[in-house]
Amino acid sequence: MQEVILTELGIVALDGKRRAAAFPFADAAAEYMAVRRGEADVSGIAEHASSLDSGVAVNDAALLEALRARSVEARAMDEEGVGRVQSEKLAILVEAGFASDERDAEARLRDFAMGLSSARVGEASQSDDAHIMQAIRAMDEADRALNGHNSRLREWYGLHFPELENVIDGIAAYARVARIGARGDITREALGGAGLDPTVAEMVATVAPKSRGGDISGPSLAVVRELAGHILGLASHRRALEEHVTAEMERVAPNTAAILGALIGARVISRAGGLKRLSSMPASSIQVLGAEKALFRSLKTGALPPKHGLLFQHPLVHASPR
Template identity: 50%
Template sequence: MYSVILTELGISVFNDSKLEKAFAFSNPVKEYLLVKNKESKLNELVNYLASTQRGFSISDESLLAILKKHSIDCHLMDSAELDNVQATKPQIIVDSGFASNLQDTLGKLREFALGFSSSKVTVVSESPDLHIIQAINSLDEIDKIANGLSSRLREWYGLHFPELDNIIDSINGYAQIVIAGKRESLTKQVFENAGFPESKVEMLSLISSKSRGGDISDVNLEIVQAIAKQVLDFHDLRKKLEDHVELEMQQIAPNLSAILGTAVGARILGRAGSLKRLASLPASTIQVLGAEKALFRSLKTGSQPPKHGLLFQHAMVHSAPRWQRGKIARAVAAKAVIAARVDVYGEGLNQTLLEKLNIRVDEIGKKYENPTEKDSRPPQSFRREGGSFRDSPRREGGRKEGGSFRDSPRREGGSFRDSPRREGGSFRDSPRREGGRK
C-alpha cells in the first residue's frame, strides 16, 4: 500500500515499508509552512504521484487538500497509522535520506523547531491590528503628556500675562501667542495668525496693554517658548496618529469602525489584545471592557455592576439618557461582536449591521422614553435592620451614649491592671493545685 508522509524536512512516498521516492525541502521551515497553509504547489510530487496511477494514504490533512486539487486519488490515514507515523518519524527521516542517522535527525529537528518558532513570532509581530493597538496607546500617552505640559505652560506664562488664561481656551492658540514673545510685542497680526476672530483680537489687544502681570526674563521666556513648541509638535503628531488610526481601522476592521467608530473601536481592540480575540469574546464582556475595577468591586461588595466601560465614549451611549445607557451599550456591544467576526472571517463592509443597530437604538428610545420606578429611585447603600452599620446599636459593654470605650466606667477597683488580685498575689504567685502544674 502506497503512503505519502509529510515530515518537517521533506515528503516521502513509501510502498509499505519500502521507500519509493523522497522530496527534500530546501528551506524546511518556509516550505513546511506553505504546505500547512495549503499554499504550496508541489509540482514534482504531483507529477510523480500522477504517473503511478495508484491510490495513496496521506498523513496530513493540508497535504491531502493540495493533492485533491490536482485530482490525485488519495485518502487520509486512520488514527492507528497516524500514531505509528508519529512514533517512527525519526526513523522515517533517516530512511528517506533527510538525515544520516538518528543523532543527525534530532539536531535537524531542533533547528527546525527554533526556526519554526521564530517564524511564528515574526508573523504575530507583523499583524496589522497590533500596530493599531500601539498607535492608539501612543495617542493616549500623547494626550497625557500634552495636557501636563499645557497646564505648566499656562501657569508659567500666566505669571507674565495672567488675563490670557481666562480668555483663550485653545491650548494651540495659547502656545502660538507664547511663541510670539512678551505681551509688549503682541500685535493684532499675532492674534490673527493664531486663528482668533476679530472680536477676540480687539479684546486681546486691549487686555495686553492693561495687563497686571509681572515682567519675565529672557531666560525664562526662552524656556517657556520651548515648552510651547513642544505642545504644538505634540498637536501635529496627534493629528498624524489620528489619521493613521482611522485609515488602518478602515482597512483592517471596517465593520467594527462602522459600529463603534475608529477611535472607540481601536481602544476596544487594544483592551481585547487583538482582533481575533475580540471576535471570540461575548457581548457582555465587550460591554464592560475598561470597567474591570468596578465590575470586580460589584462582585465583591454586592453593589450595582457597571453598565458600560469604554463604550461610554460611543456617541449613542454618551448622548442617551441615564436610564437608557445600559440597554444601548448592550445593543452596541452585541453588534460590535458580530462586526469583529465579520472582519476576521469575512470580507468587506456589511451595511446591515449599522442599520439594525440604529433600529434597535430607536426601539430602546421609544420603549424607555421615561425612566421606570427602579431607574428613578436613588441608589441606596446596604443597611442592616435598624439602620446603617455606623448607626447600629452595639453590644452591651461597647460604646455607650456620651462617651467612648476609654470613657466607659471601669470595674470596681480601677482598670484591669489595677484590679485586685486573688488572695496570695498574682496569678503566677497563686498556689498550685496538688500535684504541680497540670
Template identity: 30%
Template sequence: MRRYWFGDIDGSVCTPAQGDEDRILERCDTIREKVDVGFVPLSVDEACNCGFFADRAEYLARLRSITIRDARKKIVEAFSEGDAELIQMVRMLDEMDEVINLLTEKAGEWYLVKNPGFSRKYKSMSAKRMVGVMKKERGPLGKICAEIDALSNHRATLMRDISKRTDAVMPNCSALVGGLVAARLMERAGGLSTLAGLPASTIQVLGAEGALFTHLRAGSPPPKHGIIFQHRRVHNAPRNVRGKVSRAVAGKLAIAARIDYYRGEPDPEFIERAQQRIDAVGEKE
C-alpha cells in the same frame, strides 16, 4: 505509507524529502497524520537507520534550522498584515497624548510662576489655547511651547492617517463606529483576528478592564462600556439607555469584525441595517 517532514517510509523503503528548506516547509503543510490511541511517533534512531541523517546531532540540527525558518516565515506573514502597522500607529497616538498632556501641564506650572496673576484665566482655558498664549513668551518656555504645539499638529495628522488606514483594514467596523474608535478596539484586542473572535459582551467592555476586575473582586456595579463609549451614539445616549445602546453597538461590531477579517470588503447593506438597529434601541426609551 507514513509521511514525515524529512521523508516517507513505506515498509522497508525510505524516500527522503526533496528540495531546500522552503520546499520542506511546504511539504509539512500537506502532511496530515491521523493520531489515535495506538499512534507512535517516529524515533530519531529509526530516522537515522533509514539513512535520512547520520546521527541524532544532525537530526536535531536540521530540525532546529527548519523550525527557525518556519517561525521567521510566520512572523513576516503576521507583520505584513495591515492591522500590525495600525496597532503601532494607535499606540504611538496614545503615547503622544500622554506626552502632550504632561508637557502642557508642566509648562502651565512654569508659566504661572512667571505670571502669578494669570491663575484665574488658566483654570477656564483649554490646553490648546493655553499653549498658544505661552508660545508668545520669550526664552526657553516659549520655545518649548512651540514644540508642544508642533507635536499637537503631528498628533492630529497621525489621527487622520489612522482613520484612513482603518477604512482600508476594517471597512465595516470603521463605517459603524468611526476609524479611530475601531482602531482603538482592534489595538486593545491585539489584532483583527482576535477582535473577530471575541463575543459582543467582551467587545462592549474592552478598555474597561480595571472597572470589570473591581466589579468581580469587590462587587461594585459592572461597567456598561469601555472604548465604545467614545462613539457618539453611546456617549450621546441618555444614561438610562446607554447600557442598551452600548450592547447593541458591541453586537453589531462583533459581526462587522468577522466580516472585515473573513471577507475584507465593505458590506453597505449590513452597515445600514446595523445603524437602523442601533438607532432603534436609542429611541425606544
C-alpha cells in the same frame, strides 16, 4: 493504505514503516508554513497519491484539503495515527531521507524551530495591523504628553497671565498665545499672526492689558515660550498620526472603521493584539476590552463586573440612555 505525513523537513509517503515517496523542503520553515496556509505546490505528492488504488491517510488538515483539491482520494489520519507519528518523528525523518540518523534529525528540527520562529516574527512585523497598533499607541502617548505639558504650561504661564485660562480652552490655541511671550507683546496683530480665531483674539487682546498676573523674568519667559513651541510641535505630530491611522484603518480594516470609527477601531485592534485575534474573539470579550483591570477586580472582590471598555468611547454607547 499509505500514509502521507507532513513533517517539518518535508512530505513523505509511508507504506507501513517503509518510505514509498519523499519530497524534502529546500527552505524548511518557509515551505512548511506554505503547506499549512494551503499555498504550497503539492503536485509531487499528489501525483504519487493519485497512482494508488486505496487512497491515503494524511496527518495534516491543510495538506489533506490540498490533496483533495487535486482529486486525490484522501482521508484524515485518526488520533492514534497522529500520536504515533509524533512519537516516531525522528525515525520517520531518517526513513524519509530527510536526516542521516536520529541525532542529525534532532539538529535539523532545532534549526527548523529557529527558522520558523524567525519567519513568524518577520511575518508579524510586516502585517499592516501591526503598524496600525504602533501608530495608535504613539498617538495615545502623544495625547498623554500633550495633556501633561498643557497642564504645566497653564500653571506656569498662568502666573503671568491668569485670565487667559478662562478665555481659551484648546491646548494648541493656549500654546499659540503663550508662544507670543509677555502680556505686553500680546496685540491683535500678534494674535492674528498666531492663527487665532478673530473673536477669540479680540477677547484675549482686551483682557491682556488688564491682567493682574505677576511679572516674569526673561529667562523664565524664554523657557515658557520654548515649552509652548514644543506643545505646538507635538500637537502637529499628533494630527499627522491621527490622519495616518484613519487612512490605514480605511485601507486595512474598513468594516471595523465603519462600525467603530477609525480611532476606536484601531484601539480595539491594538488591545486585542491584532486584527486576526480580534476576529476570533467572542462578543463578550470584545465588550470588555480595555476594562480588564475592572474585570479582574470584580472577580477578586465580588463587585459588579464592567459592562464595557473601549467601546464606551463610541458616541452611540456613551450617549445612550442608561
